[in-house]
Amino acid sequence: xEKLTSKQLREKWIKFYESKGHKNIGxxxxxxxxxTGVMFNVAGxxxxxxxxxxxxHKDGTRLCNVQGCMRTVDIEEVGDHCHHTFFEMLGxxxxxxxFKKEKTAWTIEFLTKVLGFDINKICSTVFAGNKDVPRDxxxxxxxxxxxxxxxNIYYLDDNWWDLEGTLYTPCGPDNEWFYPVSDIPCQRENxxxxxxxxxxxxxGNDVYMQYQKTEEGVAPLKSKNVDTGFGFERLLCMINxxxxxxxxxxxxxxxxxxxxxxxxxxxxNEDITRSMRIIADHMRTxxxxxxxxxxxxxxxxxxxxxLRRLLRRAIRHARKIGLEGSDLLEIANIFICxxxxxxxxxxxxxxxxxxxxxxxxxxxxxxxxxxxxxxxxKLASGIDRKLEFLKKSNPEYTITEKDKVISxxxxxxxxxxxxxxxxMTVEMAKERGLSVDLEGYEVALxxxxxxxRQSSTIAxxxxxTSGEMETKYHTATHLLNAALKKVVGEKSHxxxxxxxxxxxxxDFACDHKLxxxxxxxxEDIVNGWIKEGISVTREEMxxxxxxxxxxxxxxxxxYPDIVSVYTIGSASKEICTGPHVKNTSELGVxxxxxxxxxxxxxxxxxxxxx
Numbered sequence: 374x375e376k377l378t379s380k381q382l383r384e385k386w387i388k389f390y391e392s393k394g395h396k397n398i399g400x401x402x403x404x405x406x407x408x409t410g411v412m413f414n415v416a417g418x419x420x421x422x423x424x425x426x427x428x429x430h431k432d433g434t435r436l437c438n439v440q441g442c443m444r445t446v447d448i449e450e451v452g453d454h455c456h457h458t459f460f461e462m463l464g465x466x467x468x469x470x471x472f473k474k475e476k477t478a479w480t481i482e483f484l485t486k487v488l489g490f491d492i493n494k495i496c497s498t499v500f501a502g503n504k505d506v507p508r509d510x511x512x513x514x515x516x517x518x519x520x521x522x523x524x525n526i527y528y529l530d531d532n533w534w535d536l537e538g539t540l541y542t543p544c545g546p547d548n549e550w551f552y553p554v555s556d557i558p559c560q561r562e563n564x565x566x567x568x569x570x571x572x573x574x575x576x577g578n579d580v581y582m583q584y585q586k587t588e589e590g591v592a593p594l595k596s597k598n599v600d601t602g603f604g605f606e607r608l609l610c611m612i613n614x615x616x617x618x619x620x621x622x623x624x625x626x627x628x629x630x631x632x633x634x635x636x637x638x639x640x641x642n643e644d645i646t647r648s649m650r651i652i653a654d655h656m657r658t659x660x661x662x663x664x665x666x667x668x669x670x671x672x673x674x675x676x677x678x679x680l681r682r683l684l685r686r687a688i689r690h691a692r693k694i695g696l697e698g699s700d701l702l703e704i705a706n707i708f709i710c711x712x713x714x715x716x717x718x719x720x721x722x723x724x725x726x727x728x729x730x731x732x733x734x735x736x737x738x739x740x741x742x743x744x745x746x747x748x749x750x751k752l753a754s755g756i757d758r759k760l761e762f763l764k765k766s767n768p769e770y771t772i773t774e775k776d777k778v779i780s781x782x783x784x785x786x787x788x789x790x791x792x793x794x795x796x797m798t799v800e801m802a803k804e805r806g807l808s809v810d811l812e813g814y815e816v817a818l819x820x821x822x823x824x825x826r827q828s829s830t831i832a833x834x835x836x837x838t839s840g841e842m843e844t845k846y847h848t849a850t851h852l853l854n855a856a857l858k859k860v861v862g863e864k865s866h867x868x869x870x871x872x873x874x875x876x877x878x879x880d881f882a883c884d885h886k887l888x889x890x891x892x893x894x895x896e897d898i899v900n901g902w903i904k905e906g907i908s909v910t911r912e913e914m915x916x917x918x919x920x921x922x923x924x925x926x927x928x929x930x931x932y933p934d935i936v937s938v939y940t941i942g943s944a945s946k947e948i949c950t951g952p953h954v955k956n957t958s959e960l961g962v963x964x965x966x967x968x969x970x971x972x973x974x975x976x977x978x979x980x981x982x983x
Contacts, residue, residue, distance in 0.1 A: 374489040376613045378622050380715055382605070383439050386463045389483050390437035393475075395465055398432055400440045400717075402667040403459075404676060412676050413443035417462030417602045418580075424468055425543060425582065425598050437465035439605065439716065441661060445679055448686075451654045452647040454617040458683060459658040461605035463577075469596035476579050476599050477515040480550065485520075488612060492520045494553055496566050496573060500546030501528035505590040509546040512581070516548075527566055534580045534600075543582035543594060550577045550603075554616050576611060577603030619650055626707045627653045634700055648690040655687035656704045656731075663727045664709070664720040668882075670868075670974055671734045684734050685794055692742075698735045702728050726884050726974055745793030746801075752783055753805050777806060781813020789821065844952040845960050845982055846877040848909060848941075849899070852957070853978065854925065855945040856898040857881055860891050866925070868975050876966070876981050883976040887968045899963040906958035907942040914938060916948065924948045 377385070387397050401420045405412050414420060417440040424430045440462050450456040467476065484490040497516050502508030513526050535544030551566045551573045558564035559572060566573040582598040584591040606618045613621060619628055619639070628639050631649050640646050662669055662680050671681035691701055705728060709720045720727065756777060763770050779802055787793040799809050850870050857865045861883050869880040887895075916936045920926065924938045925947040939953055940946045954960065962983040971977035 374491075374612060374614075377488075377609070379605075379609055379712070382609055382612065383463075383716055385487055386439060386483075386603075387437060389487055390435075390465045390479075393435070393479060395435040395437040396432040398430075398436050398438050400438055403441050403443045403661055403665045404667040404669060412679070413445070414440070415442055415444050417442060417464035418466070418600050421464075421466055421600070425466070425600060427596075430468060434468040434470040435466070436468070440464055441717075443658065443662070448682075452651050454619065454650075455606075457606065457618070457654050457658075459654070459661050463601075463603040463605055463608070465599075465601045467597075467599035469598060472583075472597050472599060473512055473515055473581055476581075476601065477512060477548070478519050480548075480577070480579060480601070481516075481519045481521065484550070488608075490552060490611075493522060494525075494556075495521055496525040496527065496551040496553075497521055498527045498529045498532050498549045498551070498566065500532040501530045503530070503533075506533075506546070506584065509548075509581075512546065512548050534582070535586060540586050540588060542586055543584070543598060544586050544591060545581045545583040545594075545597075547578055547580040549575055550579075551575050552611055554611070574607060574611065575604075576607050577601070619653060623712055624653050624657075626711055627656070627704045630700070630703055630707065631694075631696065635695060645694050648694045651690045652687045652696070652701070652704065655683040656701060657708050659684050659687070659731060660705050660708045660713075660720060660727055661717070663730050664717070664723045666719060667864075668723070668974075670730055670882075681734065682794070682796075684731065685738050686796065688735055688738050689742075689794075689797060689800075698732070698739075701735065702731060705731055723884075730974055741792040742797075745787055745791040745797070748787055748791055749793065749798065749801055752779055752787075753802070753807060756807060774808065777808060779807055779809045781810040781815070782817050784809050784811075784814045785817035785821070788818075840874055842874040842982075843872050845954055846872045846874075847951045848953045848957070849960055849963060849980070849982060850877055850879055851939065851941060851945045851947055851949070851953075852899045852902050852960075852963070853877075853879055853895070853980065854881070854947070855941075856895045856902075857883075859898060860894050861887075868971070876979055879978045879980070880971045880975050881978070882974060884974055886970070887976065892965050892968055896963060896965055902941070902944045903957045903960045903963060905942070906956055907944060908956055909953050910940045911953070912938050912940070919948050922946065 391397060401414065403414050405414060417438070418425070420440070421430075421436070430436060441459060442462055443459050445458065447456045448458060451458060481492065481495070484495060485492050499512045499516075500506070500509040508528055509532070513528075516526055517523055532547050532549060533544070534547050536542045553572050554574055555572055559568060559570040561568055561570065564570060564572055578601070580600040580602075582600065583594055585594050606621070606623065609621045609623065610616060610618055615621065618624065628649060631652070632638055635645065637645050639649060659680060662676070669676050669680055671677055671684055673681070687701060688698075691697070706724070709724050709727065714721050756779070760772055760776060763772065763776065779798065784795060784798050787798055788795055795809070795811075795814060799811070802809050850867075850872070854867050861881075865881050865883055867879070868882055871878040913935055914922070916926075919936050919938050922938070923946055925945070936948045937950060938946060939949050941957060960982055963980060964983055965978055965980045967977075967979040969977050
């Protein structure tokens with residue numbers, strides 16, 4: 374089997390399926406747009422779901438790509454040899470075009486002829502059947518016809534794909550592909566794909582959507598689809614004869630940098646190795662999220678909170694093993710300029726922005742660590758004094774684990790007041806032989822969230838109160854947001870606002886200081902809409918429909934199922950919970966008084982209505 378770099382593997386996948394008549398549709402944003410109900414794009418097929426369900430794709434019926442994905446469920450598992458927060462999927466699809474015959478042959482051709490897998494070692498699983506659907510003998514026969522050994526084909530009950538909890542949606546059997554990481558079986562009697570030793574690794578999956586779920590069970594579909602997904606990192610490991618993802622060229626550069634800085638070889642020390650992996654994974658994901666086409670910045674809510682958590686976890690582990698902030702920037706730079714420069718050229722364009730955003734978060738967190746650590750030490754010292762008093766006052770008293778607990782309220786206060794992450798409190802407590810009442814922490818957190826929820830309508834609107842002028846200023850922010858998109862570009866979007874009876878303050882994503890000409894153009898556009906006397910209309914609809922209709926929104930997951938959409942002619946359409954005027958003519962004259970930096974990559978406008 375020929376060894377390949379990550380860049381070569383991507384190229385071979387795309388070229389192969391292009392030779393089979395597929396169109397490379399490229400990758401979509403990692404950031405969820407609200408239509409799928411998830412914060413991030415979690416699978417290669419997720420963006421294709423509308424087309425798998427029947428919508429027509431502009432690029433035809435044969436599609437392929439390499440899609441970046443993001444999953445947060447395994448954050449705590451990151452640190453081993455294979456778990457990641459960001460990863461890539463190799464995908465191709467047939468939308469009512471070819472089916473099992475072609476797909477089976479092409480998968481085997483790609484694995485054996487292009488990548489050099491030994492056909493005698495490839496194993497495959499097919500659907501075993503149930504009361505509604507017969508077992509998938511058709512796929513099994515095609516596998517054998519194309520050279521897969523009969524004894525390497527397994528019938529399994531769970532080789533089935535569908536959308537849980539839905540009716541009249543596609544479903545069908547899937548065909549999974551396995552390959553051994555070693556030619557030597559374990560000591561068990563039958564070391565095959567079902568063996569717990571992990572010798573056989575799943576590398577990909579072909580889903581055949583040939584049925585439709587009904588109230589009675591399933592019925593055949595007229596238009597059948599194929600959905601293929603192969604794990605990029607897994608396949609890269611297999612090709613290069615390694616079982617550790619961090620030994621591939623995706624990570625070798627950053628691992629080498631850490632080895633040189635620390636004077637410690639990768640895998641030499643278990644604790645340091647785990648920290649190396651966490652730093653490498655989290656910094657890669659941070660680069661991807663900040664540099665994404667819909668890039669985000671660290672914050673305390675939604676996707677921004679996940680990014681902040683990953684960055685701060687990386688910073689924490691860097692400090693733990695003796696790395697500095699400059700090392701994290703160099704690691705980010707390696708990912709941008711050496712690993713993903715060709716696959717994700719936007720990262721190179723946004724390099725300075727990405728690095729400055731990481732630096733800003735590191736600087737902010739270091740202050741948090743310094744202040745929070747002092748407060749933590751006060752808490753821990755207080756427990757030490759309590760234990761010492763108990764021993765002195767009653768020599769027969771037996772100290773128990775219950776005596777060595779930091780209360781949930783105290784832990785939450787560290788988070789709320791000083792921004793000290795609960796994960797760090799737990800980690801430092803463990804080092805002092807203490808524990809944290811996590812249940813109590815969750816109670817305190819929920820109480821805090823409930824208070825925040827009760828005032829969410831005002832908070833979402835950016836309003837302190839909702840009088841006549843506040844209502845006018847709030848409507849003006851809609852026009853300002855729309856005008857900025859025309860002047861700065863579609864990448865500009867609202868990052869926050871604050872409104873009083875005297876002025877509006879509006880934060881927006883932008884990588885440069887607005888010129889005088891840009892400020893004048895924004896003012897002219899807003900005032901043009903005001904002079905037109907455009908009616909402001911409100912409509913209630915499902916939030917999924919609102920997103921499809923093009924309504925501007927932030928953090929869609931925080932909104933209820935039914936939302937209010939405010940439309941101002943052709944100027945603006947936004948999901949919103951705030952008060953609005955009935956016509957733009959009520960607003961007066963819009964004037965920008967100040968434009969300044971709010972934070973890295975975020976600008977702030979202060980404006981008045983005259």
